[in-house]
Amino acid sequence: MGAFHHSQPSLECLQPASPASPSPPPSWKFGVSCLWSMLGRGVKRKWSSLEVPEAEQLPNTTAMEDKRPGAALEESEEDRGDRRSRTNAGHVEQRQLVLSLCLEKLQQYQAGVELSLRRSVLLINTLRQIQEEMRSDGTDVRLGGVSPDAHLLRDDFRDDESVTCPGCTEGDTENLSPPPSPEPTDTVPTDLQKPPPNAIGHTFSDAGSAMGYLSDLALDDIFEDIDTSMYETSELPSAWAAGSLWPVSVSFWPDDDVKLCSSVGSLQSCLLDLNELDHIMEILVKS
């Protein structure tokens, strides 16, 4: 055995060998950015984050060749002065990536191991910050477009057996147009022509439909006879998932969803089965 040496993964060897990259799962596609990634311990690398600064090694995803926001993004982070003005698209795209990563990390759940409270709090604060920014940007973060999605938020959702949000079934998630394209809904009149699902709304539609499904389950009844008062739950997912994370999304829903808010309130007293939630998310994003 030779001298101890570190095998330093250089940037080049992180790239896929074949030029034809498989298309990423739909939910992450909109998060594609040109940031290169490094291998982290035990973390699965996402296709969405692969990119090379060098021009000759652009992966063969057609949509990316148009924009090259990645290189611009790299510079923009360093070139602070121009960041906001010049690379708005890049900033929004990064925001999208961070948002999707945030949600992905919050879903991470290793059975039997308690989540780190610090990490969860930091993730949720980041999520809140992004949502605030999106809200102040005027981005309509509600569902992509689609009034069909709105029905997920009603209590009579139980009639609809399918938990797949219509946004997913539309299948047009290959679109990489810039996210801030608010969909025409009944409350926000925009002169928007783009029919494809709003990428941001897509994420929230997942959340919304998951929530709708869960509220439908009447979890209160299931857990009625379990006395949870004797211990505090330091397990963040229960508290967060039942509570603040969803209401934060809920705040973007139209006002007539007060009913949903109350059902969220009932959720707060339930223990959420995270495995079930994962399963739901899987169904929704078809991944």
Added chain:
Amino acid sequence: MAGPGGGSSDVQWCFSQVKGAMDDDVAEADIISTVEFNHTGELLATGDKGGRVVIFQQEPESKNQPQCKGEYNVYSTFQSHEPEFDYLKSLEIEEKINKIRWLPQKNAAQFLLSTNDKTIKLWKISERDKRPEGYNLKEEDGRYRDPNSVTTLRVPVLRPMDLMVEASPRRVFANAHTYHINSISVNSDHETYLSADDLRINLWHLEITDRSFNIVDIKPANMEELTEVITAAEFHPDQCNTFVYSSSKGTIRLCDMRASALCDQHAKMFEEPEDPNNRSFFSEIISSISDVKFSHSGRYMMTRDYLSVKIWDLNMETRPVETYQVHEYLRSKLCSLYENDCIFDKFECCWNGNDSVVMTGSYNNFFRMFDRDYRQDVTFEASRENSKPRSVLKPRKISTGGKRKKDEISVDSLDFNKKILHTAWHPLDNIIAVATTNNLYIFQDKLN
């Protein structure tokens, strides 16, 4: 080659020893999770993910090589914590040792506190180098003699034996923390200590295990309103009524236990306003303080956040008096570091004996020293390649620009799996202990 340290810039850091397996395949249980010198520096304790504590002892200076301080050799190894299962929540409690703190020595035995996520234990480490011989009723091998064969009586005498070091748990402080313990700190009164988890800080008496006082509680009534957690806490080195705790939002609160029983109202709050130019989605995450350490003098404290080390004067709350960038070249890579979770890494930091130099770790097995007096900083690497005995460490340079000079390492080729989170500095001499993932490196000043 000169480097910072010890008040002069003439310190030459040399490799001294490396402990641990040489395999590239790291067993999870061998991952070092804490490193701590005792108050004289004679003992060096490490804790690992497998719940074990290994204590090294410095050999006395040899007459042959008076310039070399003694080597550290294994003194005692014991299993401090075992994995547990919380049946109520269906969760495993890791046996990983989060922190070790030595008690000041009062008698022949040594005492240390070690903690995992939930339970703190007080261990007594004592030496046995004599044993009684000449019992009347027992043979030397322990078999009992036939009483009828005993015709004379003698007094057993103590005879020397091979040194045996025994570690025994003297106290177990359990069931006081709902959340994960991140810090323990022994008070200067040598009678009490604090333990801090994400939301609460408890005060213990070393003799009393069945109760503790809660002195800080930041848990909101509604957990959904939680936005900030406690990340580290430490007692002041001299003032037994003063302690500080840091938060995930980059603030440090100094509390005086004389003010009230529950120190939720801080006496001072240290926070530096955010630089608006550096604002990003990751601003809060990188501002989260991962370690706070008082200087030996008690006049300053040092905090470590993701990208920098800050020195605070306890008399000034508005901003740190010194700020040192550990790896500023990572600022433009924050999104990737967020993606691979490296942005959540918790680096520790430490002072040298006379508070003139501070040290902290980085990636690629690099560690950094900042000389406060001479305003110099240096980067070294802990690797087997530089491990010839008494070879002088060569400063490393990271190239951030386009052109990479010879011997420089480009940011893109840094190995983010190789992180140095735990470092410790001998309280009196220029000897440092640096923990890579599963190896412990000891470096010394050549002139020692």
